[in-house]
Amino acid sequence: MAIVDVRNLVKRYGDVLALDHFNLQIEQGEVFGLLGPNGSGKTTTINCILQLLTYDKGEIELFGQPMKPTSYDLKRRIGVVPQDVAVFDELNVRENIDYFCGLYVTDATERRALVDEAIAFVGLEDYAKFRPKKLSGGLKRRLNIACGIAHKPELIFFDEPTVAVDPQSRNSILEGIQRLNAEGATVVYTSHYMEEVEQICSRIMIMDRGESLACGTKDDLVRMVSTGEKVEIEAPDLPDGTLEALGGLPFVRRFSHDGTTIHLLCDNGPHNLANILGVLQERAVVFGRVYSEPPTLNDVFLEITGKELRD
Amino acid sequence: MWNTFKYTVLSITRERSVVVWVILFPLILSTLFNVMFKGMDDTAFSLPTISVAVVDQSQNGAGEAFGATMDALSESDDGEDALLAPVYVKTADEAYEKLKAGETVGTITVDADGWPSLQLSPGAGDVGVSMEQVKRTVLADIVDDFCRSRAAAEDIIENDPAALANPGVVESFSARDDYTSELSITHSKTKEYVRYFYALLGFAALMAAMVGLNAVGAIQPNISPLGARRALSGTSRAKMLAGAIAASWVVSFAALLVAFVYIRFVLGVEFGDRDGACVLGLAVAALMSTSLGALIGAMPAIPLSAKGGVLTGITCLLSLFAGLYGTPALRLADQVAHDAPWAAAINPAKQVTDLFYSLYVYTDLEPFFQTIGVLVAITAIFALAAALLMRRQRYASL
Known part of the structure; x- marks a missing residue:
C-alpha cells in the first residue's frame, strides 16, 4: 500500500501552472527523493499534500485515507522539517522542541522522554538551554529537525534541510535521516543537491515545471539517459594506430589524446574498461593512472531538466 | 491549548x-x-510675595494702625513666604518710579489721617488670569478690608462707645468668618x-x-x-x-x-x-x-x-x-x-x-x-x- 498517493494534482498560481497533473506514490519504508531545480514545484507539492495550500484538482491520500485540512489524526502521524528554520527565537532549544512535540503529544511525561530523545538524536545536549540566536546555522538546522521528528512520526517530510550548512552538519543530518528510516520512518526528501539524494534515497523522482520527468532508483535513472561513461588514461607516448584502435571499439562514441591523456566517452556497459585496457596491453602501451567515471545523477538531472539557468 | x-x-x-x-x-x-x-495639584498653589511701595504721609500717629497691619502682613509665618514686601518711600514720585520700573505691583499712599489709598499698575493687556492680576486683587482686598474695618470701628466709637466693653465686638473686627463652604458634587475632589x-x-x-x-x-x-x-x-x-x-x-x-x-x-x-x-x-x-x-x-x-x-x-x-x-x-x-x-x-x-x-x-x-x-x-x-x-x-x- 502506498503511504503517500497523489493523483492528477493540479495547482495554479494565477496563470502559472505550478503542478501539472502530478502523480506521486511512495511506499512505506522508503527514503524518497524529490529532486528538481528551484521553482520546480517540490515545496508546493509538499504544501498541497499537507493541505496548507489549496489546489485546483487532484486527489491526495495518506496512509490509505483521504487527506483533508482537518485530518488531524493523519497529521499527528506526520513530521515536517520545513525549508526555513521555523522556531521561536524567544524559547530555548528544549522549550522549542517541547512546544512542537506538544502539538502532537499531550501527555507531559511521555513528551519529556521524547524531547530528551530528540535532543540526543540531533546532538544538541550541550545546547539545550541555548536560544536559537546563539546557535550556528548548522545547529539551528538540527534544532529544526528535532522539532519535526520529536513526536516519532511514521512519515517525515524534509524540505531541503541542508541548505546553507557546513559539510559536517550536512553529513550529520543525512546520517540522522538514514537512522530515522532504519527505525521505521518513511522519508520524503526534497533537495537540489544530487550527492545527498544519491547518498540516502532508495527511490528518486526528478521533477521540473510541476511535472514528474523521471522516477526510479538511481540505477534506473542512469539507464534512462544517453550520457555515457567517461574514461581517462594517462599515456604520454602513444604508438601509432592505438587511438584509432580504441576508437574502433563498438561502445566508444568519442576519443581524443591531448599529448598526455587519452579521453574516451563510452556507451554504458559493464566491461568497457576491461576492453579498453586490453587494447592498450596488446599494443604494449605504457600507461599511468586510469580514471573511469560512470554517469552521475548530476548528469541525469542536467540532461533531463536542461542546462539553462533558473531563479 | x-x-x-x-x-x-x-x-x-x-x-x-x-x-x-x-x-x-x-x-x-x-x-x-x-x-x-x-505642580498642577490645586493644594500646591502658593502666592508669591507681593512687593508694594508705601508712602506714609500721616501725621500725629494717625498711620499707626495701617503700619501695624503692614507689619503683620510682611512677617513670614512658619517658614512660608510673607504675603507683602512693603517698600517705604518718601514721595509719590519715588513710588511711581518703582511702579514704572516693575519693582512694585502698586503704591499705597497713607494720608494725613491715616487712611490708605491704592494705585495699581495698569497691567499689560493680560488675557485670562495672570499672577500679576491675582497680586493686584490681593492688594486691593487688603486695603479695602482695612478701610472697612477702620470705618466700622470709628462708627461704633462715635455712636455706641459702650459696645466696646463687649469683648465679642472687639474680636469681631479681626474675625474673618467664611460664609461659604466648598462642597464637591463629584465622587472625588x-x-x-x-x-x-x-x-x-x-x-x-x-x-x-x-x-x-x-x-x-x-x-x-x-x-x-x-x-x-x-x-x-x-x-x-x-x-x-x-x-x-x-x-x-x-x-x-x-x-x-x-x-x-x-x-x-x-x-x-x-x-x-x-x-x-x-x-x-x-x-x-x-x-x-x-x-x-x-x-x-x-x-x-x-x-x-x-x-x-x-x-x-x-x-x-x-x-x-x-x-x-x-x-x-x-x-x-x-x-x-x-x-x-x-x-x-x-x-x-x-x-x-x-x-x-x-x-x-x-x-x-x-x-x-x-x-x-x-x-x-x-x-x-x-x-x-x-x-x-x-x-x-x-x-x-x-
Missing part, C-alpha cells in the same frame, strides 16, 4: 519590544507625567491632571495590543515560516488560536496591572478609591487590546513588522483624541466628545480613559458600566472581524 498558552506567554514576555513598549514605556511615561503635572494618567492607561491598553498582534501573527501561515510550520501540525488552528489569545490577554492584563499599581500606589494618583472596579476595567481593557491585536495580526498580505507600525500609528492617533498629549489634546478630546460623541465612542483609547474617569468623578457606577459595555462591544467587533479574516485554513499561496 495549554501547551500553546504556556509557550506563548513565555515567548511574549521574553520579547524585547513587548517588554519595552508594553511594560516599561507606560511606567516611564507615567513617571514623566508625575514630574510634569505635580477633581484634579485635572489625573486625566493624563487615565489617558496614559488608554495608550498603554492600545500598546498592549502588540502582544495579541505578535501572538496571532505567529500562527498565520502566510505571515511567517513559524506560522506555516504550526499550521501543518496535529493541533487544530482553533485550539492554537485560543491558547495564543488567552496568553495575550493574560500578558496584556498583567502589563496594565503593573502600570496601574505603579501609578496608583507609587505615584499616588487617585482613582476614586475603587480599586476592585479599576481591576475589572483593566481586565476589559486588556480584552479589547487583545482583540485589536488579533485583528491587526490577522490582516493578510502585510508583514508582521509593518503591522507593528500600523498598530503604533493607530495608538498614537487615537491617544491624541483621548487627550494624552497635554492641555490642547485634552480640549480637542473634550470638543470631539461634545460635537461628535460617536467618534469618542468608537475610540478605544478614549473609552479606557473614560472608564477610569467615570470611577473617579461619578458616585454612581452606572457610567463606569456603560463604558465597560462600550468596550465589550468594541472587543466583540474586533474579534468578529479577526475571526472572519482567519476563517480560512488553507491558502492559495504563501
Whole structure:
C-alpha cells in the first residue's frame, strides 16, 4: 500500500501552472527523493499534500485515507522539517522542541522522554538551554529537525534541510535521516543537491515545471539517459594506430589524446574498461593512472531538466 | 491549548519590544507625567510675595494702625513666604518710579489721617488670569478690608462707645468668618491632571495590543515560516488560536496591572478609591487590546513588522483624541466628545480613559458600566472581524 498517493494534482498560481497533473506514490519504508531545480514545484507539492495550500484538482491520500485540512489524526502521524528554520527565537532549544512535540503529544511525561530523545538524536545536549540566536546555522538546522521528528512520526517530510550548512552538519543530518528510516520512518526528501539524494534515497523522482520527468532508483535513472561513461588514461607516448584502435571499439562514441591523456566517452556497459585496457596491453602501451567515471545523477538531472539557468 | 498558552506567554514576555513598549514605556511615561503635572495639584498653589511701595504721609500717629497691619502682613509665618514686601518711600514720585520700573505691583499712599489709598499698575493687556492680576486683587482686598474695618470701628466709637466693653465686638473686627463652604458634587475632589494618567492607561491598553498582534501573527501561515510550520501540525488552528489569545490577554492584563499599581500606589494618583472596579476595567481593557491585536495580526498580505507600525500609528492617533498629549489634546478630546460623541465612542483609547474617569468623578457606577459595555462591544467587533479574516485554513499561496 502506498503511504503517500497523489493523483492528477493540479495547482495554479494565477496563470502559472505550478503542478501539472502530478502523480506521486511512495511506499512505506522508503527514503524518497524529490529532486528538481528551484521553482520546480517540490515545496508546493509538499504544501498541497499537507493541505496548507489549496489546489485546483487532484486527489491526495495518506496512509490509505483521504487527506483533508482537518485530518488531524493523519497529521499527528506526520513530521515536517520545513525549508526555513521555523522556531521561536524567544524559547530555548528544549522549550522549542517541547512546544512542537506538544502539538502532537499531550501527555507531559511521555513528551519529556521524547524531547530528551530528540535532543540526543540531533546532538544538541550541550545546547539545550541555548536560544536559537546563539546557535550556528548548522545547529539551528538540527534544532529544526528535532522539532519535526520529536513526536516519532511514521512519515517525515524534509524540505531541503541542508541548505546553507557546513559539510559536517550536512553529513550529520543525512546520517540522522538514514537512522530515522532504519527505525521505521518513511522519508520524503526534497533537495537540489544530487550527492545527498544519491547518498540516502532508495527511490528518486526528478521533477521540473510541476511535472514528474523521471522516477526510479538511481540505477534506473542512469539507464534512462544517453550520457555515457567517461574514461581517462594517462599515456604520454602513444604508438601509432592505438587511438584509432580504441576508437574502433563498438561502445566508444568519442576519443581524443591531448599529448598526455587519452579521453574516451563510452556507451554504458559493464566491461568497457576491461576492453579498453586490453587494447592498450596488446599494443604494449605504457600507461599511468586510469580514471573511469560512470554517469552521475548530476548528469541525469542536467540532461533531463536542461542546462539553462533558473531563479 | 495549554501547551500553546504556556509557550506563548513565555515567548511574549521574553520579547524585547513587548517588554519595552508594553511594560516599561507606560511606567516611564507615567513617571514623566508625575514630574510634569505635580505642580498642577490645586493644594500646591502658593502666592508669591507681593512687593508694594508705601508712602506714609500721616501725621500725629494717625498711620499707626495701617503700619501695624503692614507689619503683620510682611512677617513670614512658619517658614512660608510673607504675603507683602512693603517698600517705604518718601514721595509719590519715588513710588511711581518703582511702579514704572516693575519693582512694585502698586503704591499705597497713607494720608494725613491715616487712611490708605491704592494705585495699581495698569497691567499689560493680560488675557485670562495672570499672577500679576491675582497680586493686584490681593492688594486691593487688603486695603479695602482695612478701610472697612477702620470705618466700622470709628462708627461704633462715635455712636455706641459702650459696645466696646463687649469683648465679642472687639474680636469681631479681626474675625474673618467664611460664609461659604466648598462642597464637591463629584465622587472625588477633581484634579485635572489625573486625566493624563487615565489617558496614559488608554495608550498603554492600545500598546498592549502588540502582544495579541505578535501572538496571532505567529500562527498565520502566510505571515511567517513559524506560522506555516504550526499550521501543518496535529493541533487544530482553533485550539492554537485560543491558547495564543488567552496568553495575550493574560500578558496584556498583567502589563496594565503593573502600570496601574505603579501609578496608583507609587505615584499616588487617585482613582476614586475603587480599586476592585479599576481591576475589572483593566481586565476589559486588556480584552479589547487583545482583540485589536488579533485583528491587526490577522490582516493578510502585510508583514508582521509593518503591522507593528500600523498598530503604533493607530495608538498614537487615537491617544491624541483621548487627550494624552497635554492641555490642547485634552480640549480637542473634550470638543470631539461634545460635537461628535460617536467618534469618542468608537475610540478605544478614549473609552479606557473614560472608564477610569467615570470611577473617579461619578458616585454612581452606572457610567463606569456603560463604558465597560462600550468596550465589550468594541472587543466583540474586533474579534468578529479577526475571526472572519482567519476563517480560512488553507491558502492559495504563501
